[in-house]
Amino acid sequence: MCGIVGLFLKAPSLEPQLGALLSTMLETMTDRGPDSAGFAVYGDTAAGVKLTLRGADARALATVVTRLEAATGQQACAARARDTHTVLTVDAAAADAVRAWLADHAPEIDVVSAGRRMEIYKEVGLPAAVADRFDLAGMAGSHGIGHTRMATESAVTTNGAHPFSTGLDECLVHNGSLSNHNDLRRRLRREGMRFATSNDTEVAAGYLSWRMRAGDSLEEALRASLTDLDGFFTFVVGTRTGFAVLRDPIACKPAVMAETDAYVAFGSEYRALVGLPGIESARVFEPEPAKVYAWERH
Incomplete structure (x- = not known):
């Protein structure tokens, strides 16, 4: 259907x-x-790459973003929350490292999409x-x-x-x-x-x-x-x-x-x-x- x-x-x-x-x-x-x-x-x-992340809720995502910023030095990244998703903007050169950190340290977080313009939301x-x-x-x-x-x-x-x-x-x-x-x-x-x-x-x-x-x-x-x-x-x-x-x-x-x-x-x-x-x-x-x-x- x-x-x-x-x-x-x-x-x-x-x-x-x-x-x-x-x-x-x-x-x-x-x-x-x-x-x-x-x-x-x-x-x-975006000036960098927008990563659309999905987690259990906004609080869980905010906690992961704080840990990510501390671990990767991406303090300048912007995070915009929408319910169970957060759009995280990172430097293009750091995007792969951020995704690798998420896979290793926050496997419960899904990276729904990545791009300079695109954002994806689904539930x-x-x-x-x-x-x-x-x-x-x-x-x-x-x-x-x-x-x-x-x-x-x-x-x-x-x-x-x-x-x-x-x-x-x-x-x-x-x-x-x-x-x-x-x-x-x-x-x-x-x-x-x-x-x-x-x-x-x-x-x-x-x-x-x-x-x-x-x-x-x-x-x-x-x-x-x-x-x-x-x-x-x-x-x-x-x-x-x-x-x-x-x-x-x-x-x-x-x-x-x-x-x-x-x-x-x-x-x-x-x-x-x-x-x-x-x-x-x-x-x-x-x-x-x-x-x-x-x-x-x-």
Whole structure:
């Protein structure tokens, strides 16, 4: 089942409304995934790297951040708490050392995402409740993607919720199922990719990050996935400046898009798009099977 939404703003004037628009779209997809939800927002560019951390609660995260600052000398880092998540901004050169310290000394803390612009938030619960917990409606940015999950093949956990991120400012949401993800996970680990869960969507995210790390554009990486990934899927992908959609060659999962001069929007169903400004004059279409739709903003 599951529901996907995505919004890529062409008009900077809409950026203050990104979170509010994405929140409404996400809540509309509740029937497709009521057990957990998550979203990624591309907002202000940090001077360093933003690490989105998840812990048991804000107090536990604050304690870990204090220990981290003392151990690594990152006293200048900024920490912004949102419920069970904290966005920690660190010097780019220190990001790997900070992640290594967290893995060794605070394994109970998950690093949900890393990037100069991207922040990811996800939790168990109804989409509207998850959006409210993290104040999605109050967030601004150029683009964002969201996912509502119905865990038909795995446990209802926060670690199983989308989006998944395996590269700086790179994230993916997925509706469908991959059949060769275990083999691909082993191959990607030999290439240095790291995975935190057994979810097939994280493998798809890792595959795209691996291809782009080798020099592919987002569009080229998605084209290659049509050969290397087995199964059925709809992907919506975000990068620091890009937004893309791909359906597998069979395209059995529902998908609809709308484009105007001001934005590009994606929803698993059209009703997720009806509240967008100017939707009555948008070009509304169903993305074709095995065709990459990609937009970049510079």
